[in-house]
Structures are given as structure tokens and as C-alpha cells.
Amino acid sequence: MIRFATKSGGNTPGHLQRTGPGREALAGLALVALPVAMLLMLTLWPTVSMVIATFTVDGHMSTSRYAYFFTDAYSLANLRFTMVQGLVSALSALAISFGIALYLRFSAGRIATMIHALSLFPLFVPSIIISYALVRFLGPNGLFQLLLEQVGFTHYRTPYLTPVGPFLAFVWEALPLPVLVISAGLTQVSDHAVEAARDLGAGPIRILWEVLLPQVRRSLLIAFALIFLGIIGAYTVPYMLGPAAPEMMGVFMQRTLGNLHDADAAQVQAVVLMVISSVVGGFYIATMLKSQGGER
Amino acid sequence: MLSRRHFLASSAALTLAAATGVKAQDRKVLQVFIDGDTNISGWWNDILKPAFEAAVPTHTFNVTITRGVADGNGTIAERALAALQAKADPQVDYFEEFEPASVAGSIEAGLWEEMTEANVPNLKLVNPAAVEAPIRLPYRGSQVLIAYDSAKVANPPKTFADLVAWAKANPGRFTYGRPDKGGSGSNFVIRAIHEANGKDPSAFTKDNFEPAKAEEMLQKGWAILKDLHPFTFGEGTYPAGNTPALQLLAQGAVDMIPAWSDQALQALKQGVLPETVKLVQLQDLALCGGFAYSAIPSNATDLEGALALANFMLSPETQTSCVKDIGGFPGISWDNLPAELKAEYIDVIPVSIPTFPSGDWQKAKNDGWYKNVATNLTQGG
Numbered sequence: 001m002i003r004f005a006t007k008s009g010g011n012t013p014g015h016l017q018r019t020g021p022g023r024e025a026l027a028g029l030a031l032v033a034l035p036v037a038m039l040l041m042l043t044l045w046p047t048v049s050m051v052i053a054t055f056t057v058d059g060h061m062s063t064s065r066y067a068y069f070f071t072d073a074y075s076l077a078n079l080r081f082t083m084v085q086g087l088v089s090a091l092s093a094l095a096i097s098f099g100i101a102l103y104l105r106f107s108a109g110r111i112a113t114m115i116h117a118l119s120l121f122p123l124f125v126p127s128i129i130i131s132y133a134l135v136r137f138l139g140p141n142g143l144f145q146l147l148l149e150q151v152g153f154t155h156y157r158t159p160y161l162t163p164v165g166p167f168l169a170f171v172w173e174a175l176p177l178p179v180l181v182i183s184a185g186l187t188q189v190s191d192h193a194v195e196a197a198r199d200l201g202a203g204p205i206r207i208l209w210e211v212l213l214p215q216v217r218r219s220l221l222i223a224f225a226l227i228f229l230g231i232i233g234a235y236t237v238p239y240m241l242g243p244a245a246p247e248m249m250g251v252f253m254q255r256t257l258g259n260l261h262d263a264d265a266a267q268v269q270a271v272v273l274m275v276i277s278s279v280v281g282g283f284y285i286a287t288m289l290k291s292q293g294g295e296r
Numbered sequence: 297m298l299s300r301r302h303f304l305a306s307s308a309a310l311t312l313a314a315a316t317g318v319k320a321q322d323r324k325v326l327q328v329f330i331d332g333d334t335n336i337s338g339w340w341n342d343i344l345k346p347a348f349e350a351a352v353p354t355h356t357f358n359v360t361i362t363r364g365v366a367d368g369n370g371t372i373a374e375r376a377l378a379a380l381q382a383k384a385d386p387q388v389d390y391f392e393e394f395e396p397a398s399v400a401g402s403i404e405a406g407l408w409e410e411m412t413e414a415n416v417p418n419l420k421l422v423n424p425a426a427v428e429a430p431i432r433l434p435y436r437g438s439q440v441l442i443a444y445d446s447a448k449v450a451n452p453p454k455t456f457a458d459l460v461a462w463a464k465a466n467p468g469r470f471t472y473g474r475p476d477k478g479g480s481g482s483n484f485v486i487r488a489i490h491e492a493n494g495k496d497p498s499a500f501t502k503d504n505f506e507p508a509k510a511e512e513m514l515q516k517g518w519a520i521l522k523d524l525h526p527f528t529f530g531e532g533t534y535p536a537g538n539t540p541a542l543q544l545l546a547q548g549a550v551d552m553i554p555a556w557s558d559q560a561l562q563a564l565k566q567g568v569l570p571e572t573v574k575l576v577q578l579q580d581l582a583l584c585g586g587f588a589y590s591a592i593p594s595n596a597t598d599l600e601g602a603l604a605l606a607n608f609m610l611s612p613e614t615q616t617s618c619v620k621d622i623g624g625f626p627g628i629s630w631d632n633l634p635a636e637l638k639a640e641y642i643d644v645i646p647v648s649i650p651t652f653p654s655g656d657w658q659k660a661k662n663d664g665w666y667k668n669v670a671t672n673l674t675q676g677g
Contacts, residue, residue: 074667135543139549141548158549161534243670244532244666244670246671247666
């Protein structure tokens with residue numbers, strides 16, 4: 001049993017077990033049976049059979065497909081590009097949203113409310129819309145370039161169809177989640193703690209590093225994991241805004257399956273991405289469990 | 297009450313008949329199935345229908361759009377095949393576009409009506425390059441052309457070599473779409489492959505794909521495109537499809553792209569592309585294109601009417617509308633169209649309409665392009 005019962009300190013495992021294998025427990029099992037069955041049938045089973053299929057070549061166990069992936073310069077370049085995009089975009093989104101959250105924590109008033117609303121706005125915009133909007137805004141001879149030229153800057157090079165294009169869209173799209181999570185973390189830091197540190201002569205950087213950051217470290221880690229996972233699996237944004245090559249894994253998989261009809265290779269790509277996602281996902285779960293344990 | 301209701305109903309019917317005219321009621325309705333895009337179904341409903349009713353007063357047609365429903369026209373064709381075997385009414389007279397071979401056994405079963413000059417007189421006008429088999433009626437086409445901004449390009453290229461020379465002399469002002477994302481980029485890549493292999497499209501057939509030989513033939517094409525790569529827009533960032541490429545031209549980011557004839561002509565008509573954009577076809581060897589083929593089931597509910605519709609579709613009037621209203625290419629020879637129309641489109645009329653086989657060749661071409669041309673690996677990207 002997961003130790004979630006210890007979370008609030010109200011129920012203890014002993015309380016829960018008191019119901020025993022009675023009717024209530026059966027009812028609970030019946031309730032959870034359907035989603036669990038769905039999970040097994042629609043997620044776990046296809047995943048397992050797919051992983052097995054990637055190791056089966058002409059009826060024999062073989063790692064040749066993986067050997068191809070990890071020796072093919074083109075596939076590796078795509079994987080590397082995906083990881084770099086994920087890391088750089090996720091870290092940038094975190095840094096920016098940390099700044100926004102800090103500002104929101106220590107200011108109030110109409111402007112703060114407006115900035116808060118603005119930072120959450122991307123939550124309601126589908127990625128296909130932001131992609132088209134960025135093409136028109138940042139694209140060649142787009143609005144941004146025209147504005148720059150108005151003030152005499154004529155050396156604009158559009159990020160459209162370069163790695164910077166998807167980077168900008170990813171950061172923009174990823175902002176709301178960390179702003180929410182970090183804001184929530186920062187509200188737990190009492191004004192007294194900050195004032196006490198200041199009274200003891202701590203500068204702003206020291207307060208940030210030793211008082212604020214430790215409080216939101218877990219929020220940051222969780223937000224990072226979620227954003228990173230979202231980006232490495234992205235399709236629309238890199239398809240619309242990114243360069244032809246290297247491709248991000250989502251685009252690469254789609255092309256391998258949809259255009260080349262090479263299901264085997266696409267599955268190998270999917271498994272590689274899945275393993276990386278699982279590592280980051282496991283890290284996320286560990287952080288979650290630790291934070292629940294920490295509050296005990 | 298009953299009689300009163302009956303009276304009301306019959307008087308309403310009479311009023312309706314008086315309003316629409318008896319003639320309309322006498323018209324036989326042909327069932328036409330279309331699974332093409334809205335530009336095609338809209339053209340049939342809004343422009344062709346009144347013209348057909350005027351040309352063939354005994355008939356009219358009803359368009360059913362099968363786009364995105366099950367297998368589209370394929371499902372209807374399977375129903376017609378079942379009806380042929382059961383000697384039942386297939387409830388279909390005309391397929392706007394259909395490949396008979398896609399329903400297995402339908403050709404052998406005699407499902408498709410053979411069209412000759414005997415039953416469709418206007419077939420004598422058809423472009424010889426488009427003729428395939430008597431069960432396929434070529435009635436419209438499209439082809440990839442070079443679209444350029446005449447305000448920036450004084451002498452548009454007439455040959456592939458001209459085009460490459462222009463692109464190199466004007467770095468960043470030419471681009472083409474990724475070959476797997478749209479036919480305009482794809483057919484440009486094919487044109488480069490043709491260029492590298494003696495300008496001979498017949499060297500590529502559905503059955504002659506052989507990996508080692510194909511690799512050798514394609515590599516020659518990649519050499520041309522790799523050479524062009526640093527001179528394209530953004531030094532080798534290729535737009536992701538037909539529309540993104542047109543967008544770059546419309547925004548003035550590039551001055552020349554390959555584009556589908558119908559998409560470019562329609563964009564010009566709608567003002568999406570500036571008026572200064574002109575179209576030209578390469579005259580040494582044209583870029584690829586293809587025709588849309590109509591088909592008529594031999595057991596059509598009204599076979600005679602369906603053949604009359606086929607004949608109407610190949611009339612110079614309808615074919616003129618195909619060029620003017622949807623930016624399509626005519627199924628009949630340009631010589632059979634009004635002289636002024638031919639003069640207007642003289643730059644885009646191809647000497648030939650090359651094709652490139654589907655299947656293995658397409659796959660090898662698309663994947664090879666990504667691995668050999670688009671990649672910036674050697675440049676440290």
C-alpha cells in the first residue's frame with residue numbers, strides 16, 4: 001500500500017485496515033477495478049508487447065534494431081537535439097517563472113494581478129495556435145521584424161525554422177505550470193523568515209539562496225520533470241516551427257511511421273524515448289514521495 | 297379532417313410544382329460521389345450544376361461528399377460491386393475521382409464502364425499525355441510549377457540549370473518544402489533526381505526499385521541538392537509543407553518556390569499571393585504532376601445520363617471553368633481550349649507531364665533527402 005495515509009497525519013494505516021476485507025473494501029476494489037483493467041489493457045499490455053516486438057527480428061531475439069539506432073548518426077543527432085531542446089527550454093521556463101513567482105510573492109495590486117493572469121494565459125492556448133501565431137509574429141517580414149525596422153534595427157534573423165523557434169514556443173507554453181507550483185511553494189515561506197534573515201544582515205541573493213530556494217526546491221524539481229517530459233514528446237511545435245533536420249523525436253517517429261511505414265524503427269525510437277521518460281518520471285515520483293514523507 | 301389534410305398536402309405540392317416548373321420535376325437525378333477537397337465539391341455544386349442543367353436539360357445531379365467517411369468513394373464502389381453481383385440498384389452513377397484498381401476484383405468483374413469516342417464523343421479532345429485506360433476518364437489535373445515574384449526576378453528560369461544558377465546568385469531567396477510534407481517540395485526533389493539521371497522519368501518505374509541501384513541513382517540527385525542547400529532560405533531550413541512554402545513567398549521572405557498549379561492560381565485569385573507573383577514551367581523537363589480520373593460503374597442507375605455527364609465534363613466550356621475557377625489543369629488538350637486562355641497560361645503549359653512511381657521509390661527519396669540533404673550534421677549542427 002502506498003503510504004499516502006500518513007500524509008495529513010489524520011488517518012493512520014491502522015485506521016484504514018480496520019475496515020478489513022468487508023463490504024466496503026470490496027466496493028472499493030470494484031470501483032478501482034475498471035480503471036485498473038483499462039490501464040492494463042490499453043497501456044501496459046500494448047507497451048510490453050511493443051517492447052518485446054522491438055527485440056524480435058524474424059522470430060529471434062535480437063538487439064540489432066537498437067544497434068542500428070545507436071550507431072546511426074542521423075537518429076542520434078535527433079535524440080541529442082530533442083534532449084538539448086528539452087533541457088534548455090525547461091530550464092529557461094523554470095528560470096523565468098521563478099522570477100515571475102518571486103515578483104508575485106512580494107508584490108500586490110493591479111499590475112501583479114495582471115502579470116499573474118498573463119503568465120497563466122498560455123494554459124488556454126493550444127499549441128497549434130501558438131505555432132501559427134509565432135510564424136506570423138516572429139516569421140520573416142512578420143510584425144516583430146517590422147517593429148524592429150521602425151526603430152532602425154535591420155539585422156533581424158527570424159527564429160522560424162531554426163531550433164530557436166520551437167524553443168520560444170516551448171518556454172511560452174510551459175510558463176503557467178511552474179508559476180503556479182512555485183507560487184504555491186513561496187507562499188509557504190513566511191514574511192517573518194525573510195525579515196529575520198534580513199535583520200541578521202543577509203543580502204537579497206543570500207535570502208534567495210538560503211531561505212527561499214530550499215522551500216521551493218521540490219516544486220522546482222517536479223515542475224522541471226513535468227515540463228521536460230512534455231517537451232521531449234512534443235510534435236506540433238517542432239513540426240511547425242523547427243528546422244527540417246535535426247528532427248525532434250516526436251516528428252521523427254511520426255515521419256518514420258507515417259511516411260516511411262517503418263513501424264519497427266518507429267517502435268525502437270518510441271522505446272528509447274520511453275526509457276528516458278521513465279527515468280525522469282521515476283525521478284518525479286521519488287521527489288513526490290519524498291516531499292510527502294518530509295511533511296510527516 | 298382526413299380529407300382536409302389531404303387537400304392541404306396536395307395543394308402544397310401543386311404550389312411547389314408551379315413554382316419550380318414541371319421541367320425540374322421531370323429531370324432525372326444522377327448520383328455523383330466526391331471525396332476531394334471542398335474546392336472541388338464546391339465547384340461541382342455551385343458552377344457545374346447549373347451549367348450541366350443548361351447543357352443537358354433532361355438531367356441534373358446530386359453531389360454526395362464522401363470525404364473522410366469510412367473509405368470515401370472506395371466504400372461506395374464496394375457497394376456498387378456488391379450490387380453488380382446481386383443485380384441490384386447500386387445507387388451511384390458517377391465517381392468524380394476514383395482509382396478502379398483500388399477495389400480488388402472490380403475491374404475483372406466488369407464493374408467499370410469503358411469510355412470511348414463512341415459513347416463519350418468529347419474524348420477525342422483529351423490530352424494524349426493523360427490517357428490511361430478506357431475505364432479512367434482524365435478530366436482535370438495539376439502540376440508543380442515554379443512560382444516567382446516578377447518584381448524581383450527579371451528573367452525567370454526556363455531550365456533546371458537556370459533555376460539552380462539563379463538560386464546560387466541570390467542566396468536565401470529560393471526554398472522548397474520538405475518532400476514528405478507536400479507535393480510541391482517532393483516534386484522539386486524528384487526533378488533534381490531526374491536532372492541527375494539523364495532527365496529521364498522513365499528510368500523510375502513501380503517495379504524497378506532495387507536498393508543498391510536506387511541508392512546510386514538517388515545519390516546523384518542528393519549531390520545537386522546538397523550543393524543547393526546553403527543557398528536556400530535560412531541556409532537549409534525547409535518549410536514544412538505546401539502552404540508554409542507559399543506563405544514564405546507571400547511574405548516576401550523568398551522570391552521563388554516550387555508550388556502546385558492549382559494552389560498557386562487560387563492563392564493569386566484570392567489575393568493571398570501578391571499580383572506580381574507569376575508562374576512558369578521548366579521547359580527542358582517539367583516538374584511532376586498528375587490527373588484526376590473519373591469513373592462510371594457499368595451498372596449505373598442511369599448509365600446514359602452518366603455518360604452524358606462525362607461528355608459534359610470534357611467539353612471546352614467545363615474545361616475552361618476548370619482552369620479559371622479552380623486553377624486546375626485541363627483534361628483536354630490546350631489546343632482545344634479558347635486561344636486567349638492558352639495565351640494567358642502559355643508559361644505554365646508543360647511539354648510533358650512526368651510522373652514518379654509511388655511505393656519504395658517515394659520512401660527512399662523522402663528518407664534519403666533527410667539523411668543526405670537536410671541534415672546539417674557535417675556543419676556541426
